[in-house]
Amino acid sequence: MKTENRSPRINHVSWGRLEVEGRAEPYKDAKLFPGGSREWNWRETGTNHVPGIQQTDVQELVDHGAEVVVLSRGMKECLEVPHETLDFLKERQIPAHVLPTVDAAKLYNQLAETEPVGGLFHTTC
Secondary structure: OOOHHHHOOOOEEEOOOOEOOOOOOEEEEEEOOEEEEEOOOOOOOHOOOEEEEEEEHHHHHHHHHOOOEEEEOOOOOOOOOHHHHHHHHOOOOEEEHHHHHHHHHHHHHHHEEEEEEEEEEEEEO
């Protein structure tokens, strides 16, 4: 895998804080993808705990070349993942993993070692 387009590692995750390789400031919520990361601003796509992660949120990861996606549901799993979002990934033959945030971060880091992975990380509830 090319180094410049690999997915950034998560260095630390705790309540309200996600520290990502190559970024000085921690995120609260973040989108990680091959070649970079950015703040995940829910207002951009109408994401909320219910109905949950929107198709547009995962589309951005796919656009950046993610071939597998990790979706975190928050520390207490309050963030929903609607069937439409999972169906969107399934139609594109992109494996999706839906986990509580700490588990999602661990899996994401494992996948990032060998695959172009994208992830959405919510670090509170």
